[in-house]
Amino acid sequence: MSQPDAQQPHGNQPSGPQQPPPGGNPGQFGHQGPHQQGAPAAGQVPPPQGQWQAQQGHYQQNPVQQTSLYGAPSGGQQVQQVQIPAVVQENREALKSGVIAGLSFYAIGLIVGLILTSIAFIEAYNAPGGFGVFIGMVFLIAGTSFGSGIAMKASNSSELGSILDSSSNASGSAGLVFLTVTIIAAIAVYYAMKITRKGEKFRSPVGLAMAIVSAALTLILLHVILGLIGTLGLNESTAVVDASVRPTYGFAIFAAFVIMALTLGIYQLYRISHHGVVNLWLLRVREVLPYLALAHLFAGAVVFIHMLLSQLYYDVLRPTEVIFTLLFGLGHIIVLAPALLFGVSLNAGGSEFTGGSSSIYAFAPGWVTAITIILTIVAMVAVGFIASKRLPAAPFIRTGIFAAVFFIAGLIIMLFQGVHASGTGDLPGVGSALASIRINASGLLILVMLVWGVVIELISRYAGVVFSQAQVAVAQASESGYQGPSQFAQGQQQVFGAGGPPQPGQAPMPGHVPPPAAPAPQPPVQPAQDGDNPLPEPPPATQEFGENDGQQPSPPPPPRH
Numbered sequence: 331m332s333q334p335d336a337q338q339p340h341g342n343q344p345s346g347p348q349q350p351p352p353g354g355n356p357g358q359f360g361h362q363g364p365h366q367q368g369a370p371a372a373g374q375v376p377p378p379q380g381q382w383q384a385q386q387g388h389y390q391q392n393p394v395q396q397t398s399l400y401g402a403p404s405g406g407q408q409v410q411q412v413q414i415p416a417v418v419q420e421n422r423e424a425l426k427s428g429v430i431a432g433l434s435f436y437a438i439g440l441i442v443g444l445i446l447t448s449i450a451f452i453e454a455y456n457a458p459g460g461f462g463v464f465i466g467m468v469f470l471i472a473g474t475s476f477g478s479g480i481a482m483k484a485s486n487s488s489e490l491g492s493i494l495d496s497s498s499n500a501s502g503s504a505g506l507v508f509l510t511v512t513i514i515a516a517i518a519v520y521y522a523m524k525i526t527r528k529g530e531k532f533r534s535p536v537g538l539a540m541a542i543v544s545a546a547l548t549l550i551l552l553h554v555i556l557g558l559i560g561t562l563g564l565n566e567s568t569a570v571v572d573a574s575v576r577p578t579y580g581f582a583i584f585a586a587f588v589i590m591a592l593t594l595g596i597y598q599l600y601r602i603s604h605h606g607v608v609n610l611w612l613l614r615v616r617e618v619l620p621y622l623a624l625a626h627l628f629a630g631a632v633v634f635i636h637m638l639l640s641q642l643y644y645d646v647l648r649p650t651e652v653i654f655t656l657l658f659g660l661g662h663i664i665v666l667a668p669a670l671l672f673g674v675s676l677n678a679g680g681s682e683f684t685g686g687s688s689s690i691y692a693f694a695p696g697w698v699t700a701i702t703i704i705l706t707i708v709a710m711v712a713v714g715f716i717a718s719k720r721l722p723a724a725p726f727i728r729t730g731i732f733a734a735v736f737f738i739a740g741l742i743i744m745l746f747q748g749v750h751a752s753g754t755g756d757l758p759g760v761g762s763a764l765a766s767i768r769i770n771a772s773g774l775l776i777l778v779m780l781v782w783g784v785v786i787e788l789i790s791r792y793a794g795v796v797f798s799q800a801q802v803a804v805a806q807a808s809e810s811g812y813q814g815p816s817q818f819a820q821g822q823q824q825v826f827g828a829g830g831p832p833q834p835g836q837a838p839m840p841g842h843v844p845p846p847a848a849p850a851p852q853p854p855v856q857p858a859q860d861g862d863n864p865l866p867e868p869p870p871a872t873q874e875f876g877e878n879d880g881q882q883p884s885p886p887p888p889p890r891h
Contacts, residue, residue: 462563714789
C-alpha cells in the first residue's frame with residue numbers, strides 16, 4: 331500500500347508516491363528543515379529548471395509566507411491580533427449610546443453658556459478681554475452644569491513688586507451646580523437616547539453600567555480638553571497684575587457619574603416589562619416619578635408668586651432682577667421649593683462670621699404669608715387628586731412608594747443644592763487672610779420631602795373615593811328634592827285635562843265626562859242569633875297527598891236539626 335502524498339508548501343510542485351527517509355521519523359514525514367526549504371524531497375521528481383528558479387525566487391522574496399506543517403510562520407515572525415473582550419463586543423451599542431449621551435449633555439451646556447455669556451457681555455459692553463474671555467466664560471458655564479468649580483488666582487506683577495518692594499497675591503475658588511442647565515441637559519439626553527436607540531432598552535444591567543461609564547467619561551474628557559482651551563483666553567498678564575481663571579474637576583467627576591446614572595436609569599425604567607417581582611416594584615416607582623416632577627413645578631410656581639408679591643409690597647420689583655432670577659436661579663427654586671414652602675431655612679456660614687438662617691417667610695408681610703400657605707395646600711391637594719384620577723386603584727405593593735421616592739429625591743437634592751466659595755490672600759501690611767462662605771438648605775429638607783410624599787399618597791388613595799361618594803350623595807339629594815306631580819294631580823289631569831276640575835259656578839268643558847258617583851252605603855250585616863238558620867259548615871280540610879293511603883275516607887257528619 332502506498333503512503334499518502336506529502337503536503338507541499340505551495341501546491342505547484344508535482345507530487346507522487348513517496349517513502350519516508352531511512353531511519354527517519356514517520357511522524358515527521360514530509361517536514362523539511364530550514365536548510366532543505368525549496369529543495370525537492372527524496373523520491374520526488376525535480377521540476378523543470380525554469381520552474382525551479384521561479385520557486386526559489388518566490389521563497390527568497392517572501393520568507394514569512396513559508397509555513398510549516400503545523401501552520402506557524404517558518405520565518406520566526408508571529409502576527410498578534412488584538413482580542414476585544416466579549417463583554418465589550420456584546421455591548422458596543424451601549425457604549426455608543428453613552429458617548430452620545432455625554433456629547434448631548436455637554437452640547438446643551440455650551441448652548442446655555444453661550445446665551446448667558448452673550449447677555450453678560452451685552453450688559454457690560456466694555457468688558458475687557460475680548461473674544462478669548464468670551465470663549466473661556468462659555469466653557470466655564472458649560473462645566474458648571476455638572477458641578478465644575480472655578481478657581482481664580484491673581485498677584486501683582488514683578489514690575490509692580492519691584493517698585494513697591496513688596497508682593498501681594500490672592501486666590502479663590504467657587505463651586506455650584508447650575509441646576510437650570512442640569513435639568514435642561516438631562517431632558518435633552520433622555521430624548522437623545524429615545525431617538526438614537528429608537529426606544530429600545532439596554533439589554534442587560536452590564537450594558538446599562540457601561541453606557542453610564544462611557545457617558546460620564548465622555549463628559550469629563552470634553553470638559554478637561556475644552557476647559558484647558560478656554561483657560562488660554564482667561565489668563566491676563568499686564569504691567570500691574572497677573573491673573574488666571576481655570577475650571578476645577580474634583581466634584582465634577584462624582585457629579586458626572588451621578589447625573590448620568592440618574593438620566594440613563596430613568597430612560598431604562600420607562601422601558602421595563604411587567605415580568606418579575608423587582609420589575610413590579612420598579613413599575614410602581616415609575617408611576618410616582620411624574621407626580622414628583624409635578625409637585626416640584628407646582629411648588630416652584632408658588633414660591634415665585636411669593637417672591638413677586640413680596641417685592642411688590644416693598645416696591646423693589648425690577649424686571650432685570652426677575653429675568654436674572656429666572657435665568658440663574660430657576661433650577662434651584664424648582665428643586666428647593668417644596669422645602670421652602672414648609673419653612674425650611676437657607677443657612678449661610680463661613681470662617682469670618684457665625685452665619686445665620688432665614689426662611690422665605692422671614693421678611694414677607696402677613697397677607698403674603700397667608701396666600702402662600704393657602705396656595706401650598708392647594709398645590710399638594712391638586713397633585714394628590716390628579717394622581718388619584720390617573721393612577722389605577724392603589725394596590726398593597728404601592729404602599730409607601732410615594733414616601734420612598736420623595737425621600738430619595740431629598741437625599742439627591744442635598745448633594746447638588748449647595749453654593750460655596752473660599753479665598754485666601756496675602757496683602758502688604760495686613761498679612762494672610764482666609765475667608766469662606768457656604769449657602770445651603772437645612773437638613774430638614776429630607777424630612778419635608780418625606781412629608782410631601784406621605785400627604786400626596788394619602789390624598790391619591792382616598793380623594794377619589796371621597797369624591798365619588800360626594801357625587802353619589804349630591805345626585806341622590808337632587809333626585810329626592812323633586813318628586814314630580816302627585817298621583818292625585820296626575821289623575822285630575824287625565825280626567826279634566828291640563829286645566830283641572832271646573833270651579834263652582836263654572837260650566838263644564840265640552841266633552842267633559844263627570845267622574846262616577848260613589849256607591850251608596852250598605853247597612854251593616856247583623857250576626858246570626860240562636861234559633862236562626864246557621865251558616866253551613868265549611869268543608870273538611872283537604873288531605874295532603876300520601877296521607878291515609880289505602881283507607882276509605884270518613885263519611886261527613888250528619889246535618890244538625
